Amino acid sequence: xxxxxxxxxxxxxxxxxxxxxxxxxxxxxxxxxxxxxxxxxxxxxxxxxxxxxxxxxxxxxxxxxxxxxxxxxxxxxxxxxxxxxxxxxxxxxxxxxxxxxxxxxxxxxxxxxxxxxxxxxxxxxxxxxxxxxxxxxxxxxxxxxxxxxxxxxxxxxxxxxxxxxxxxxxxxxxxxxxxxxxxxxxxxxxxxxxxxxxxxxxxxxxxxxxxxxxxxxxxxxxxxxxxxxxxxxxxxxxxxxxxxxxxxxxxxxxxxxxxxxxxxxxxxxxxxxx
Amino acid sequence: xxxxxxxxxxxxxxxxxxxxxxxxxxxxxxxxxxxxxxxxxxxxxxxxxxxxxxxxxxxxxxxxxxxxxxxxxxxxxxxxxxxxxxxxxxxxxxxxxxxxxxxxxxxxxxxxxxxxxxxxxxxxxxxxxxxxxxxxxxxxxxxxxxxxxxxxxxxxxxxxxxxxxxxxxxxxxxxxxxxxxxxxxxxxxxxxxxxxxxxxxxxxxxxxxxxxxxxxxxxxxxxxxxxxxxxxxxxxxxxxxxxxx
Ligand SMILES: Nc1ncnc2c1ncn2[C@@H]1O[C@H](COP(=O)(O)OP(=O)(O)OP(=O)(O)O)[C@@H](O)[C@H]1O
Ligand SMILES: [Mg+2]
Numbered sequence: 001x002x003x004x005x006x007x008x009x010x011x012x013x014x015x016x017x018x019x020x021x022x023x024x025x026x027x028x029x030x031x032x033x034x035x036x037x038x039x040x041x042x043x044x045x046x047x048x049x050x051x052x053x054x055x056x057x058x059x060x061x062x063x064x065x066x067x068x069x070x071x072x073x074x075x076x077x078x079x080x081x082x083x084x085x086x087x088x089x090x091x092x093x094x095x096x097x098x099x100x101x102x103x104x105x106x107x108x109x110x111x112x113x114x115x116x117x118x119x120x121x122x123x124x125x126x127x128x129x130x131x132x133x134x135x136x137x138x139x140x141x142x143x144x145x146x147x148x149x150x151x152x153x154x155x156x157x158x159x160x161x162x163x164x165x166x167x168x169x170x171x172x173x174x175x176x177x178x179x180x181x182x183x184x185x186x187x188x189x190x191x192x193x194x195x196x197x198x199x200x201x202x203x204x205x206x207x208x209x210x211x212x213x214x215x216x217x218x219x220x221x222x223x224x225x226x227x228x229x230x231x232x233x234x235x236x237x238x239x240x241x242x243x244x245x246x247x248x249x250x251x252x253x254x255x256x257x258x259x260x261x262x263x264x265x266x267x268x269x270x271x272x273x274x
Numbered sequence: 275x276x277x278x279x280x281x282x283x284x285x286x287x288x289x290x291x292x293x294x295x296x297x298x299x300x301x302x303x304x305x306x307x308x309x310x311x312x313x314x315x316x317x318x319x320x321x322x323x324x325x326x327x328x329x330x331x332x333x334x335x336x337x338x339x340x341x342x343x344x345x346x347x348x349x350x351x352x353x354x355x356x357x358x359x360x361x362x363x364x365x366x367x368x369x370x371x372x373x374x375x376x377x378x379x380x381x382x383x384x385x386x387x388x389x390x391x392x393x394x395x396x397x398x399x400x401x402x403x404x405x406x407x408x409x410x411x412x413x414x415x416x417x418x419x420x421x422x423x424x425x426x427x428x429x430x431x432x433x434x435x436x437x438x439x440x441x442x443x444x445x446x447x448x449x450x451x452x453x454x455x456x457x458x459x460x461x462x463x464x465x466x467x468x469x470x471x472x473x474x475x476x477x478x479x480x481x482x483x484x485x486x487x488x489x490x491x492x493x494x495x496x497x498x499x500x501x502x503x504x505x506x507x508x509x510x511x512x513x514x515x516x517x518x519x
Binding site: 048054136137140145146150154155158162194240 | 326328330349352353354355356358361363364365366367368369370371378379382383384404405407408409410411414427428431436
């Protein structure tokens with residue numbers, strides 16, 4: 001039995017190996033690009049959703065912000081709440097219907113669909129990630145005069161990114177698998193190759209077996225690489241003490257008059273009652 | 275000595291129906307080291323947070339060099355950059371190294387060139403004795419060290435006033451001294467400071483001015499020799515008795 005299976009797989013691979021490989025390539029490229037764009041959408045939504053809105057702000061600003069938040073909310077609910085396979089059909093046929101644009105390139109529409117779908121999930125992950133950051137981080141940034149965008153860009157989102165890496169990984173792995181629904185609009189991914197090959201040689205199971213193994217290999221690899229990336233984002237566990245003399249030299253153009261009296265540690269304040 | 279930097283006028287702050295600050299008036303002059311003392315819940319932190327616009331005032335206004343910063347005319351971020359703040363819980367940026375913590379505000383807010391910002395950061399980190407740790411991240415240093423970095427971060431912006439909200443209250447007793455030493459040094463250099471503190475020896479020996487708050491109002495203010503030694507108000511006396519014994 002098994003011998004038969006492997007010889008069938010061998011035969012299919014010998015004839016269609018390069019087609020399967022190009023399917024894998026397309027799947028990976030689509031999933032990777034769409035996940036990256038999806039993350040970007042998620043982070044932009046995160047920044048926009050958290051623009052502070054005080055009761056004292058001008059009416060126009062408050063109306064615009066409310067509108068913006070409503071729009072993002074609607075976007076998330078619609079694209080999280082409908083199947084991606086339908087979204088693909090909807091956009092592929094809908095855009096020409098309404099705007100007269102036809103897609104010459106199946107890549108453009110595929111990336112568009114998967115990115116928008118991923119973005120809806122990422123927007124929620126990012127929102128959750130931002131909420132979990134210590135409010136002191138926002139206040140520290142505010143207190144040195146950073147505005148909302150600076151605070152988000154340099155302080156909050158880098159920490160959010162680190163915290164939501166597991167969710168980004170989740171989305172990436174889901175995308176590796178679920179881009180398979182894009183065959184509906186003719187995208188030639190790994191799964192589409194299965195449909196084509198098994199239709200041509202009438203060997204459904206061997207090809208399905210190959211696909212299962214292929215997808216599992218891809219997701220395991222992705223999972224492994226994501227862990228490495230996560231580790232890297234955590235930063236090193238150690239730091240090096242810096243040789244003070246060298247640094248004082250580089251900082252030497254700031255000579256302040258008078259020795260600072262507190263540099264020899266005065267202990268006057270140690271005897272304080274708690 | 276008498277140029278006014280900050281004026282708080284008729285400041286009131288309510289959270290819901292809870293009046294936390296009631297018609298507070300006071301002034302910070304250049305070179306003043308003002309200690310704000312008072313019981314827990316009397317509104318000291320809220321006062322500081324209102325001054326730095328971390329809270330919106332319910333009524334009243336704050337003048338910075340005679341100009342209102344609450345009327346919406348002055349850029350609030352620019353104002354905050356001129357008024358440094360040191361928090362009880364440090365609030366160092368946990369994604370950045372000690373050095374970057376002191377550089378980022380200068381580069382992004384003050385638009386200083388990176389090289390210059392780095393030199394200035396190193397200067398102030400040296401001042402607080404944290405030069406060896408510039409590559410560490412906040413999670414890797416002790417509480418006292420974090421607070422010293424937080425002070426260096428605020429100083430690196432070269433603010434005109436530094437606000438401190440109980441800078442030593444979250445510290446283990448053996449780390450309190452190192453932070454107070456730094457603050458004492460700043461006072462000796464005539465840095466203008468407004469310090470909410472429970473450290474009575476700091477209020478007595480270092481500050482030039484003491485403000486006693488109770489239930490959202492300033493009950494008494496003046497030089498430490500008066501407020502701390504010969505308080506006029508019986509409630510101030512009661513409070514001090516508990517602290518000084
Ligand atoms: N965001 C808030 N919402 C509601 N009430 C608040 C808020 N912040 C502070 N308060 C209330 O305001 C009062 C004064 O608080 P504040 O933190 O200013 O006191 P404090 O003098 O700094 O006390 P402590 O010495 O304990 O730090 C408290 O009763 C507190 O419950
Ligand atoms: Mg307080």
